[in-house]
Amino acid sequence: MGRSGPGDQNRGQFCDSIVISHNMPPPRTREGRDPRDRHRAPREEEAPEKWDFNCPDTRRLFEDAFFRDEDYIRQGSEECQKFWTFFERLQKFQNLKTARKEERDAQHPKHSIPALADLPCTYDARYRINLSILGPDPRGARGLGGRLPPERVSEFRRALLHYLDFGQKQSFGRLAKLQRERAALPIAQYANRILQTLKEHQVVVVAGDTGCGKSTQVPQYLLAAGFSHVACTQPRRIACVSLAKRVGFESLSQYGSQVGYQIRFESTCSAATKIVFLTVGLLLRQIQREPSLPQYQVLIVDEVHERHLHNDFLLGVLRRLLPQRPDLKVILMSATINISLFSSYFDKAPVVQVPGRLFPITVTYQPQEVEPTTSKLEKLDPRPFLRVLEAIDNKYPPEERGDLLVFLSGMAEISTVLEAAQTYASHTQRWVVLPLHSALSVADQDKVFDVAPAGVRKCILSTNIAETSVTIDGIRFVVDSGKVKEMSYDPQAKLQRLQEFWISQASAEQRKGRAGRTGPGVCFRLYAESDYDAFAPYPVPEIxxxxxxxxxxxxxxxxxxxxxxxxxxxxxxxxxxxxxxxxxxxxxxxxxxxxxxxxxxxxxxLPVDVVIGKMLILGSTFHLAEPVLTIAAALSVQSPFTRSAQSSPECAAARRPLESDQGDPFTLFNVFNAWVQVKCERSGNSRKWCRRRGVEEHRLYEMANLRRQFKELLEDHGLLAGAQVPTPGDSYSRLWQRRERQALYQLKRQHEEGGGRRRKVLRLHEDQDGSSDEDRGSAAARGAGDSVDIQDVKFKLRHNLEQLQAAASSAAALPRDQTALLKLVLARGLYPQLAVPDPFNSGRKDSDQIFHTQAKQGTVLHPTCVFANSPEVLHTREQEAGDGEGGRDDKDKMSSRHQLLAFVSLLETNKPYLVNCVRVPALQSLLLFSRSLDTNGDCSRLVADGWLELQLAGSESAVGLLAAALRLRARWESVLDRQLARQARRPEEDEDDEAPVNRGEVAALSRELLRFTASKVPYSLRRLTGLEVQNLYVGPQTVTAAPSLPGLFGSSTLSPHPTKGGYAVTDFLTYNCLMSDADLYSDCLRTFWTCPHCGLHMPLTPLERMAHENTCPQAPRDGPPGAEDAAPEPPQKVSALQRPYHCEACQQDFLFTPTEVLRHRRQHV
Amino acid sequence: MCVVLGSEGAMPCLLILQMACETECRPLGVFKCQLCALTAPYSYVGQKPPDTQSVVLLEESYVMKDPFTSDKDRFLILGSRCSLCSRLVCVGPECSIFYSKRFCLPCVQKNIDAFPQEIRQDLEKRKVPSKRPASQPSSRT
Structure with a gap:
């Protein structure tokens, strides 16, 4: 031992005055064995003014020596900072201690037991530490030995040692605590029974109330028992992620991957995964692929009592699967609700019932007097809720902690009570009021988990989301309004209704239970006990x-x-x-x-509504995939527009440039594209950008994810050419790209590590006098302050930003005709979800615009709808034809610009609302999409789908349009069929498949569709009255002489329609079946007519005229609608009876049936 | 941000890094404290935990990768054998102490006079809180 030589010579700037009486421990040996190390007293007074451990240069020297890349702590890491903090504290502590510590002599008798004999006789805290640091070798590393005084090095080493030991103690403490907690869960005592029962039976029902630990523990018991292919389904995506994290953590493999999750857009599974948490929907898709589910040994179906649609279906599928997979074990996990139902469904499966951990809860019924005839639209009265707040304030001293959870039926009710409660809270300073519902941003939802300052209680106003999905600790009081808003479905009107109902007894109990999770609680029920008794025992299952x-x-x-x-x-x-x-x-x-x-x-x-799925398919046919992908994704997520923006004029103004007067899908489309641009140009600002426009960014991320999923699905099905990832050419930019991705991964990893800890930040709620809107803003601001925007990082990792940007910028300049085509695609997808504007709308206030669907009259626009602010674009503005016989009102107005609204959904809350509307040209859309089109004799009167009547000005244009529509429909159908047929038999060999749908054909079809859409024919549009609908058709006719109309609509032979009367031309078109005041025989009347193409002049009925036009060989290919030849598929269009005919007299070629030949010849006579 | 790890060279991305870690950290067995029944999978026994060059252990320890951090070279010492009775004990203060060697608490109690004053005081202090029932389990997610 002894001082190391080099230290003297190169002492350097720090240590001139240091008396070196200290022993430098030998390099690369165990620390702290030598009691003489502690002889440091002499220098205690002289060092401080000279030696400064806080000096950055000094620290750097130590860091260079001890915190190298291969060391336990690395320079510049978070750990390194933590160490210095620890170091400072330790120094302070030791200064205090050493002052009163005096040297004790080692007077211990040697012990007889050898292991005890060589214990160090002088106590030193260092002997309590079971590890040692191998520092840099001072002889090898001259720099260190040279510039740092040995006793300082020793001091540093000692501190480092304590730091490491502290870290060990901390981690071990956490580990031990974790195990204690697990063992204390009610279900822990049932672990063996569950495993044993599972050994003996194929299906086991585990029933236990919230808090018993079943969701987190049962998978771990299985793992411990040696099962390795365990799937656990959850009804919600969030639960999959949080459970996987929790179980991974508890089973001490958080960063290994024994435990993983799989949800719509994310998977953390690998070959090492033994338990996977996944959504029910995803499991069903796995079954779809492999019906026997060979990849799993055990299947846990959690929350079966919630009776979700998919869960119910899954149970049915499993019941059938079990006999085929006798080795498959199934555990159904349920709250203690209706257990016998599940048990008996699986052939009396055994039930393991686990008691929940609930403290006693006092129930108080506080029925509300029914206010005398308050109208239904009136707001909820917040006073009963305030009275509870008051009662709590009066009865319970503020030192007794315990928060309040209020169950309300919906968001509107929450904001009503929120407003009132916040006013109350600002008076008393004893409450923090927080809303909780699914439309809140994740950050705002997370606020309910924060802790209120001392003497202040949280008051959480929640929908039934807090009944089972979200569990908040520390709740002592529950207020139960007894109401819930639920979607109900009217199959007749295809209408979704959000209605308020009384809850079930099971829900009431669940709500009550939330008060007793951490201690005895109180539940205030704002209804009578007799009401409770009248509640249904269980909620209505989703199915x-x-x-x-x-x-x-x-x-x-x-x-x-x-x-x-x-x-x-x-x-x-x-x-x-x-x-x-x-x-x-x-x-x-x-x-x-x-x-x-x-x-x-x-x-x-496609995991979407049928209408949206159709849009995707249609869009890919027309090479409109990019915009359609975005729109379909946008229509499949919750609206990104926040409610608060509706009241803020700045928000509305900032949003305006993004609004499209074509309709909501286009506005969403613009928002998404603009957002992608913002992300590309100045990332990180996207959050601000969104906030300014009242847009919930989270929804845009969802759109991006969904969009990508759609794209992959379409590619998988050969509907979209596989993406050629544009790889940057040079190696430099590739390298750069890779670096960037790695940096992003690093960020993501750091975030995930920090995630658990950061959440527990206590929140001092100082802004409680502020109104709710400020509250929201500050929350967002707080979020923005948090270093990394992890969503942004994930987004960039998941998506090819360049591709997205390319799509977005090309979309920004979507040509007019592309927009029109896109509208056709949307309309066809959405059909028959159409609404017609009320004829008197132009005389009404903006807010009073009404619309009618086939099944529902008097629907209104959703307030977020772009047309709600500019309904005039839906009005039939002009009377351009001029000949609109005086025009009584809009009702029978002749115009070429009537429009319909195609909508995504019809939602009834207090009013029936049309949600997500696009305006489309009425006549053309109806002609192209109607499932049933009925005409009168001269085709000037049309009825679409039995509810909308179109009256065209002239029979000729009517016939022309109808004929064009028929051809277009046939061609569109055939293109679609071939494309789908191709994907259906789509094995690998289809590379050299002759393209069944060539680009030219599609281009021609889109051109003609556009021309058709643009055609200007004045007409009137009217919804038929009920009486008219009843007497719409002439009915079956006794005169069944089919007019000889060869080739009218392809080769179809006309047959009398059995119920409507008239003739069924195609499966959707029935000719001349409409009852009218006019002569029943009008269709038989021939008038002279000259074909504009071939000059044919002869008396023809309208039908015959159409027939001729359809086949007239002189008709130009791309002629105006009504005069086109169906050139692409002439053989199909030609009637079997038609033959080429060359007329000697007029030197022209025709395709004529024998009768037509005769007729033609007659002309020349 | 590519991390160079010893001889393995540059990893293309952290995912691979993670996978590498998984294969390395495969548990050797399950450590179980013979006093408190704490159990945890261990991945190393000895005095030189893998992936760590600058730290040595002063006893033959059962070690796992620290489950509370993603740093792959962080380890957590679970326990070791008592140098008197050879019982396998965890490092928890209710089960054992380390004073230049590992001693399980029963052995310490038996030979309490062999230990310095500080240790004795420490054990005295410890007895009081250790009687407290296991802390109220906190939230379950």
Whole structure:
């Protein structure tokens, strides 16, 4: 030992005055063995003014020596900073201690037991540390030995040692605590019983109330018992992520990957994964791919009592699967609600019931006097809620902690009570009032987990989201309004209703239970006990409340047989099933035998509404994939527009440039594209950009994710050419790109590490006098302050920003005709969801505009709808034809510009609202999309789908348009069919497949569709009255002489329509079946007519005229509508009876049937 | 931000890094404290934890990768054998102490006079809080 030589010579700037009486420990040996190390007293007074551990240069010298890359702590890391903080504290502490510490002699007798004999006789805290640091070798590293005084090095080493030991103690403490907590969970005592029961039975029901630990523990018990392929389904995506994290953490493999999750856009699974948490929807898709589910050994179905649609279906699928997979184990986990239902469904499966951990809860019924006839639209009265706040303030001293959770039926109710409660809170200074519902941003939702300052209680105003999905600790008081708003579905009107209902007894109990999780609690029920007794025992399962289209489609694609006989745990209402089947047939997803069509099987794989799926398919046909992808994604997520923006004029103004008067989908499209541009240009500002416009950025991220998923699906199905990732040419930029990605990964990783800790930041709520809007703003600002925008990082990792930007910027300059075509695609996708403006709208206030759908009269625009502020674009402005016989009002106005609204959904809350509307030209849309078109004799009167009447000015233009529409529809259908057929038989060998749909054909079709859409024909548009609908058709005719109209609409032979009368021309067009005041025989009247193309002049009925035009060889190919030849497929269009005919007299070539030849010849006579 | 790790050279991305870690950290077995029954998988036994060059342990320890951090070279010492009775004990203060060697608490109690005053005082102090029941388990997610 002894001083190291080099230290003397190169002492350097620090240590001139230091008396070197200290022993430098030998390099690379164990620290702290030598009691003489401690002889440091002499220098205690002289050092401080000279030696400064806080000096950055000094620190750097130490860091250079001890915190190298290969060392335990690295220079510049967070750990390094933590060390110096620790160091400072330790120094202070030791200064205090050393002052009163005196040297003790080692007077210990040697012990007889050898292990005890060589214990150091003088106590030193260092002997309590079971590790040692290998520092840099001072002889090897001259720099260190030279510039740092050895006793300082020793001091530093000692501190470092304590720091490491402290770290060990901390981590071990956490580990031990974790295990204690796990062992203390109620379910811990049932672990063996569960495993044992599972050994003996294929299905086990584990029933336990919230807080018993089943969701986190059961998977771990399985893991410990040696199972390795465990899937655990959750109804919600968030639960998958948080459970995977929690279970990973508890099973001490947080950063290994034994535990993973799989949700729509993310997966953390690898070959090492033993437990995967996934959504029910995803598991069903896995079953769709591999019906026997070979990848799993055990399947846990969690929250079965919630009775979600997919969960119910999954149970049915499993029940069928179990006999085929006797080795598959299933655990159903449920709250203690209706357990026998699940048990008996699985052949009396054994139940392991675990008691929850609930403290006693006092229930107080506080029924509200029914106010005398307050109208339904009136706001909720917040006073009963305030009275509870007051009562709590009066009865419980503020030192007794415990927060309040209020269950309200919906967002409007929350904001009413929020306003009142905040006023109250600003008086008393004893409450922090927070809203909680699903439309809040994640950051705002997270606020409910923060802790209120001392003497202040949280008052959380929540929807039923806090009943099961979100668990907040520290709740002592619960106020239960007894109400819930739920979607109900009207299968007849295809209408979703958000209605307020009384909750069920099960829900009431669940709500009550939230007060007793951390201690005894109180539950205030704002209804009478007799009300409670009258509640339904359980909530209505989802399968009884919602549209079943998607479910039926999925059932069909999984070939589980007829949905009507599927053994559901509780069957859905037969009417809902029938409506769904009919709807899918209407949409072309099922054929007449209810088998899946190619389009149907594709739709079944798109996780979206059928209408949006159709849009995607149609869009890809027309090479409009990029914009359609964005729009479809935008329409599939919740509206990104925040409510607060509605009241803020700045927000509205900032948003205005993004609004499109074409309709909401286009506004969403603009918002998304502008956002992508912002992200590319000056990332990080996108959050601010969104806030300024009242846009919830989270929804845009969802859109981006969904968009990508759609794109991949379309590519998978050959509907979209696979993406050629434009790789930057030179190696430099590739390198740069890779670096950037790695930097992003690093950021993401850092965030994930920090994530757990950062959340617990206590929140001092100083802005409680502020109104709710400020509150929101400050929350966002707080979020923005948090260094990294992790969403942004994830976004950039997941998406190819360049590609997105390219798509966005090309979209910004979407040409006019592309927009028109896009509208056609949207309209066809959305059909038959159409609404017609009320004829008197132009005389009404903006807010009073009404619209009618086929099934629902008097619907209104949703306030967020772009047309709500500019309804005039929907009015039929001009009377351009001029000949509108005096025009009584808009009702029978002749115009070429009537419009309809195509809408995404119809939602009834207090009023029936049209949500997400696009305006489309009425006549053209109806001609192109109607499932049923009925005409009168001269085709000037048309009725679309039995509810909208179109009266055209002239029979000629009417016939022309109709004929054009027929051709366009046939061609569009054929293009679509071939494209879908191609994807249906799409194995690998299709590379050299002759392109079945060539680009030219599509281009020609789009050109003609556009021309058709642009055609200007004055007409009137009217919704038929109920009486008119009843007497619409002439009915079956006794005179069944079919007019000889060869070639009118392709080769179809006309047959009398059995119910409507007239003649069925195609499956949707019925000619001359409309009852009218005019002569019944008008269709037989021939008038002289000259063909504009071939000059043919002869008396013809309208139908014959059409027939001629359809086949007139002189008609120019791309002529105006009504005079086109269906050139692409002439063979199909030609009637079997037609033959080429060369007329000697006029030296022209025709395609004529024998009768036409005769007729023609007669001309020349 | 590519991290160069010893001889393995540059990793293309952190995902691979993570995977590498998983394979390395495969547990050897399950450590179980013979006094408090604490159990945890360990991945190393010895005095020189893997991936760490600058720290040595002063006893033959059962070590796992620190589960509370993603740093792959962070380790956590779970426990070791008592140098008197050879019982496998965890490092928790209720089960053992380290004073230049590992001693399980029963052995310390038996030989309390062999230990310096500080240790004795420490154990006295410790007895009081250790009687407190296991802390109220906090939230479950």
């Amino acid at each position: 009884r409340r919602v549209a079943l289209d998607a479910l039926v489609l999925q059932m069909k694609s999984m070939s589980v047989g007829d949905p009507r006989t599927f053994p559901f745990i509780e069957p859905p209402p037969p009417a809902s099933l029938e409506t769904a089947i009919l709807y899918l047939r209407d949409q072309g997803a099922l054929d007449s035998s209810e088998a899946l069509t190619p389009i149907g099987s594709l739709l079944a794989q």
